[in-house]
Amino acid sequence: MGEIADQSLRDVEYTHRWYRVFLERLQSDGYRFRSFDDRLTDGDLVARHDVDLSVGAAVEMAHIEADLGVQSTYFLLVSSPLYNVFERETREQIAELEALGHDVGVHFSTHTYWPADEQPSDSDLLRAVRREQAALAAVANAPIETISFHIPPAWVLDREFPGLQHTYEPQFFSEIDYVADSSQRWRDQHPLADELGAHVQLLTHPGLWGETDAPFAARIEQAIAAACRDIGDLTRREFCVEGPVAVATTAEVSEESDV
Ligand SMILES: [Zn+2]
Numbered sequence: 001m002g003e004i005a006d007q008s009l010r011d012v013e014y015t016h017r018w019y020r021v022f023l024e025r026l027q028s029d030g031y032r033f034r035s036f037d038d039r040l041t042d043g044d045l046v047a048r049h050d051v052d053l054s055v056g057a058a059v060e061m062a063h064i065e066a067d068l069g070v071q072s073t074y075f076l077l078v079s080s081p082l083y084n085v086f087e088r089e090t091r092e093q094i095a096e097l098e099a100l101g102h103d104v105g106v107h108f109s110t111h112t113y114w115p116a117d118e119q120p121s122d123s124d125l126l127r128a129v130r131r132e133q134a135a136l137a138a139v140a141n142a143p144i145e146t147i148s149f150h151i152p153p154a155w156v157l158d159r160e161f162p163g164l165q166h167t168y169e170p171q172f173f174s175e176i177d178y179v180a181d182s183s184q185r186w187r188d189q190h191p192l193a194d195e196l197g198a199h200v201q202l203l204t205h206p207g208l209w210g211e212t213d214a215p216f217a218a219r220i221e222q223a224i225a226a227a228c229r230d231i232g233d234l235t236r237r238e239f240c241v242e243g244p245v246a247v248a249t250t251a252e253v254s255e256e257s258d259v
Contacts, residue, residue: 004190004192004193006021006025008021009021009022009025009192010190012186012187012190012191013213014181014184014186014208014209014210014213014214014219015209015210015211015212015213016060016061016064016209016210016211019061019064019204019209020064020067020068022191023064023065023068023070024068025192026045026202027068027070029196030043031043031044031045031196031200032044032045033045033046033047033065033070033071033072034046034071035071035073035103035144036048036073036103036105036144036146036165036167036172037103037144037145037146040171040176040199042198042199043198044198044199044200045199045200045201045202046072046073046172046200046201046202047065047070047071047072047073047202047204048072048073048075048148048167048201048202048203048204049061049072049073049074049075049203049204049205049206050075050077050107050148050150050203050205051074051075051076051077051107051205051206051207052077052080052082052107052150052205052207053082053205053206053207053208053219053220053223054082054083054206054207054223054226054227055076055083055090055093055094056093056226057206057207057209057210057223058074058093058097058206058207059093059096059097060206060209061204061206061209062074062096062097062100062102063100065100065102066100066101066102071101071102071103072102072103073102073103073104073105073144073146074097074102074103074104074105074206075104075105075106075107075147075148075167076094076104076105076106076107076136077107077109077150078106078107078108078132078135078136079109079112079132082223082224082227083227085135085136085139086135086138086139087234089230089234090139091139094139094140095140095141098140098141098142103142103143103144104136104140104143104144105136105143105144105145105146105147105148106129106132106133106136106143106147106148107147107148107149107150108128108129108132108147108148108149108150108166109149109150109151110125110149110150110152110153110156111150111151111153113128116153116154117153119153119155122161122162125161125164126161126162126163126164129147129164133145133147145165146165146166146167147164147165147166147167148166148167148168149166149167149168152168156168157173158170158173158174167201167203172201173201175199176197176199176200176201177196177197177199177200177201178200178201178203179191179196179200179201179202179203180202180203180204181203181204181205181208182203182205183216184208184215184216184219207219207223210222
């Protein structure tokens with residue numbers, strides 16, 4: 001590992017405190033935080049978040065960034081099994097991300113549509129992406145055109161698709177310093193081990209970070225537990241206002257229930 005002068009950054013902790021110090025370091029190194037819509041010049045950094053696990057965790061990170069005057073982009077997994085962008089609380093959280101000055105865009109899972117080793121035609125890919133962008137546009141104020149691919153299959157890496165801007169195309173991937181916290185790999189590979197270049201893309205996954213440190217597997221389990229709890233709370237509130245579920249007669253069910 002290269003020399004990490006700042007003692008508080010030396011050992012990577014997946015905590016909000018560490019993330020804040022890390023951003024401050026990038027700012028003091030002179031990086032400007034830009035949007036994927038900007039034309040990058042020397043000293044520009046695009047900060048991206050793939051929201052795989054928790055929109056609530058994204059909002060926490062978004063507040064830290066806004067505090068520091070950092071602008072970033074949150075890519076929402078429209079096909080997520082853990083959250084639903086149309087659900088009210090999630091819509092409010094997406095509005096909060098935008099109100100804090102950040103961009104939002106689609107985190108697109110090819111795996112929802114095609115096996116990883118089966119590349120669709122460009123037109124099939126574009127059609128599926130446009131559908132999910134339309135879905136996000138229904139709940140966000142101004143989603144950006146750029147998408148990020150979820151668990152990217154090899155056929156998306158370092159290539160361009162007609163009519164589609166994405167975060168793994170050469171200008172944001174091979175032609176730039178690309179630094180990602182995937183699977184909490186920074187514990188072994190410090191993001192500042194090598195000096196960063198003139199253009200940087202920084203990827204972090206908000207769900208891997210928290211108030212206190214925790215390993216990758218624990219974060220996954222925390223996200224599953226939180227999502228299950230939220231689903232339970234929302235569903236009980238919606239259907240069990242009077243407390244325990246009442247046993248309805250068949251006639252009542254057919255007349256009154258749309259479940
Ligand atoms: Zn992802």
